[in-house]
Amino acid sequence: MIDETDKKLLSALQQDAHLTAQELGERLNLSPSQAGRRRQRLEAEGYIQNYRARLDPERLGLAIQAFVQVQLRTHGPEHSRAFARLVTTRPEIVSAWTLTGEADYLLRVYCADLRALHTLIHDVLLAHDVVTRVQSQIVMDQCKQDAPLPL
Known part of the structure; x- marks a missing residue:
């Protein structure tokens, strides 16, 4: 259990x-x-999973962000595992x-360009x-950055 101080x-x-x-x-x-x-206790208990740097995709040459929906032909466990391996x-x-x-x-994908x-x-x-089917939506603008989790 975490208390209010832990949440802060x-x-x-x-x-x-x-x-x-x-x-x-x-x-x-x-x-x-x-x-x-x-902090150490919250790390040890898994509340804090890791620490990461947030990078600027455009400065790194990743000009295209898109969301891609994928539909599988069949839904057996082996097909799901095969697709997960690809991902x-x-x-x-x-x-x-x-x-x-x-x-x-x-x-969620980042690519250098449309090609x-x-x-x-x-x-x-x-x-x-x-x-069996793929549908993509290209991000035009991100109006809200990935935000912290609500605590």
């Missing part, structure tokens, strides 16, 4: 993962050692979800044995 600590770390124990302690009215121990091998697929409804998967997106869709996804 998690919220602060979602905004800035570089906060030191001293800075966390100041924000939470704790000593640095108490703040550090709480994990493609670096341009940065996240993937299984869904209810018409699409079986939703993929690279076309290649991913036609030469990789549609070429896979278990895929």
Whole structure:
């Protein structure tokens, strides 16, 4: 179980993962050692999974962001595993979800240009044995950045 102080600590770390124990302690009215121990406990218990840097895709030459819906031909466990293996091998697929409804998967992809997106869709996804349909939506603008989880 986490208490309100833990939630405040998690919220602060979602905004800035570089906060030191001293800075966390100041924000939470704790000593640095108490703040550090709480952070370590939350890491050990799996509330904090990891720390990452948020990169600018455009500065890295990834001008196209798209969401791609994928529908499988059949839904047996082996087909799902085969498609999941494909997803994990493609670096341009940065996240993937299984869904209810018409699409079986939703993929978030970053590509250098439209040609690279076309290649991913036609030469990789549609070429896979278990895929029957792909529908893509190209992101025009992101009006809200990936936000911290509500605590």
